[in-house]
Amino acid sequence: MKAHAPILVQSLVRLTATLAALATLGQADAAKIPDKVTFTEHVAPLLFENCSRCHRPGEVAPFSLLNFEDAKKRGKQIVEVTGTRFMPPWHADHGHVEYSNERRLTDDQIALLAAWHKQGMPEGNPAKLPAIPKFTEGWQLGKPDLIVKMPEPYEVSAEGRDIYWNFVLPLNLPEDKWVRAVEFRPSARKVVHHALYYLDTKGQARKFDELDPKPGYNGMKRSNGEFESLGGWAVGGEPLMLPPELAWRFPTNSDLVLQTHFHPSGKIEHETSTVGIYFATKPPSRKFTTLQLPPLFGRLSGLDIPAGATSYTLKDSFVTPIDLEAFSVTPHAHYLARTFLLTATLPDGKKQTLLKISNWDFNWQEDCAFKDRIRLPKGTLIESTITYDNSAGNPNNPSQPPKPVRWGPMTTDEMGAITLSVIPARDEQLAELRQSKRNHTIDLFIDRAQEDTRRRQQIQPMLALFDKNKNGKLDTEERPALRGFLEMSGMLKGLDDGF
Ligand code: HEC
Structure with missing residues (x-):
């Protein structure tokens, strides 16, 4: 993520961080900050709710925030990045329209983290520690109904121009299905910039794949207009379920086609994407x-x-x-x-x-x-x-x-x-x-x-x-x-x- 951002910006972010954190403290309601702020009672619930789903093994964030040690080690940095609202990441301006998936701490929550750090980051009573939320390892939306994986890895060159490549993932559905979500999991996160998903119901993509000696086939200058578009994933994105009354129809003979955009990182990488598919329990009642x-x-x-x-x-x-x-x-x-x-x-x-x-x-x-x-x-x-x-x-x-x-x-x-x-x-x-x-x-x-x-x-x-x-x-x-x-x-x- 920020690996792409120039050093200057990073240090500016850090420089302004402390000032902003102080400013935010001013806006928070001091009465709501307890005298003794502890990890188990105050900080853990906040981190579990707002941070841990990305800050856990295998997810997008570079380290875990799942326990006292994790949090204490990064205490100062946590205060900085929450103070500037760099974390949790969210890029639409606040206050115009409400989004159900907006990631945002309140001023009081930010002040609470700062107070905990200032008080020397005490652990508190272990009995007060809430249970770690039940995350599904490897997935954001929980256990998928169907998991499909690229049959073989694709080698991404170290240097050169961006690559657009198509991969065919046969779904082998025994019957027609309605689908509410597709979760895409890249294996080489450093080089996968985005992936678009399509549904091929005519076996065309398999034919293109056979003609190309590499896994998948070239996606550059090639339209996927003959396939149905199902949206996609881009760096940073968390998958969303369609609203309950909507669904995509996946007929029995469908293949999922991924069009993946790679941005070489300077080092050879191998990508084996995995895709989780979540079925709807009933047919959709509306169109979209x-x-x-x-x-x-x-x-x-x-x-x-x-x-x-x-x-x-x-x-x-x-x-x-x-x-x-x-x-x-x-x-x-x-x-x-x-x-x-x-x-x-x-x-x-x-x-x-x-x-x-x-x-x-x-x-x-x-x-x-x-x-x-x-x-x-x-x-x-x-x-x-x-x-x-x-x-x-x-x-x-x-x-x-x-x-x-x-x-x-x-x-x-x-x-x-x-x-x-x-x-x-x-x-x-x-x-x-x-x-x-x-x-x-x-x-x-x-x-x-x-x-x-x-x-x-x-x-x-x-x-x-x-x-x-x-x-x-x-x-x-x-x-x-x-x-x-x-x-x-x-x-x-x-x-x-x-x-
Ligand atoms: C949607 C996923 C997501 C959530 C939620 C999230 N983070 Fe992060 N976090 C990231 C990613 C990705 C990075 C690496 C960002 C980068 O380097 O640009 C990161 C980096 C960080 C860093 C290191 C920043 C640096 O300058 O290197 C800290 C500290 C951090 N997060 C704290 C938190 C805290 C505290 C929360 C909750 C209040 C939180 N994050 C919520 C994804 C997330």
């Missing part, structure tokens, strides 16, 4: 889909960030054609992104923030699940804004000196999107939403084609045929005919493959 702004992770948004730009902005918007309920939101971008904002302006004019990130960290790409469903009635305007800092002053900039960055799959390229997971109020309206999403994507395609200087000769005369009022632009009224034509022409073939 995603709304991504901009669609295709920004592929059609003309992303082109000049070297040195400090706040390059990528915006998109969409008006929902049907009533929706949103249940989670997921940001995605690479190193240069700085801020994310997703807002919904309801038909009555009320504006709500669904996601705000003021300090993006590439190493923590996570789903934020809304505590209460967010109602987005028909006619709600949803707007996304992502800003990027491609200056030398951005400590996360992978290129020093900075160079122009465009859209692309490498971590040194950029992407950008905010994805809302939504449930249509009425199942039968899902098709209408899909059509609106498709129209929005085609409109972005048209916008880009109009700007495309390289293909001006071929494309622009054709687009001009649809500019009925000859104002040099393709207006809203002129677009439906053009979209229909493009759909028929075959020019949109593969437009949203792989997404």
Whole structure:
């Protein structure tokens, strides 16, 4: 994680830590801090509840926080990192909308840890020690109903460009199943940046695998558009269950396809991913889909960030054609992104923030699940804004000196999107939403084609045929005919493959 962050930032974090910890103490309610703070009575419950699920063997954190010795050894550091809110890690700004999976200590809890450290970190009465929570070794969501593993390890080279590789995991399901969660477990955490999951029900992926001598097959420049997308995992992410009324259908003959993105670490690594699958106990009663702004992770948004730009902005918007309920939101971008904002302006004019990130960290790409469903009635305007800092002053900039960055799959390229997971109020309206999403994507395609200087000769005369009022632009009224034509022409073939 922070292994990627430059030393300077780390020491700045540490430097500000103590000051911030002191400041936080000021905000805490002194009356709530007991005179004698002990590990067994006060600190252990807090750590078990907020820290141990990551700070235990085999999980993402670099050391365990499971007992008195663990905590005492790191006491000072614990005070620092909780004081700055560096731990527990959570990257969406607090106070705009409530998330059920937000990891956050209260001011009082932070003050309690500081008080314990100040009092010399006493252990206290062992009888007061609460039981360690029942974690399932090797899993976050508990014991999976089905565990599948890559049949053989994949060797990740020490050096070179990022690798996108597909792996086929046969599920051998004896009958059709409904699935509520997929938990991905990388074995070489240092080099696995993210993995996307797909379901192949036609045996195609197995054929691609056979053609490639290595385990799996090359995923670079290869779309997985023929497969059903099931979301994914990125560094730092904890898996989430779908809400109880939703599920994915896994037919008997399904294979799980993982598209894994590796970022070489300087040392040869071997990856054998394991995947846990959690079945639903009953068929879903509702349907769901995603709304991504901009669609295709920004592929059609003309992303082109000049070297040195400090706040390059990528915006998109969409008006929902049907009533929706949103249940989670997921940001995605690479190193240069700085801020994310997703807002919904309801038909009555009320504006709500669904996601705000003021300090993006590439190493923590996570789903934020809304505590209460967010109602987005028909006619709600949803707007996304992502800003990027491609200056030398951005400590996360992978290129020093900075160079122009465009859209692309490498971590040194950029992407950008905010994805809302939504449930249509009425199942039968899902098709209408899909059509609106498709129209929005085609409109972005048209916008880009109009700007495309390289293909001006071929494309622009054709687009001009649809500019009925000859104002040099393709207006809203002129677009439906053009979209229909493009759909028929075959020019949109593969437009949203792989997404
Ligand atoms: C979601 C998983 C997760 C949770 C929950 C979590 N941590 Fe961590 N923690 C990490 C990871 C990953 C690292 C390594 C981070 C890095 O180096 O950037 C880390 C690092 C640390 C460090 C070392 C920081 C440094 O500067 O090297 C401390 C101390 C720490 N955590 C304390 C805590 C405490 C205390 C809690 C609970 C209040 C907590 N963590 C909750 C994942 C977690």
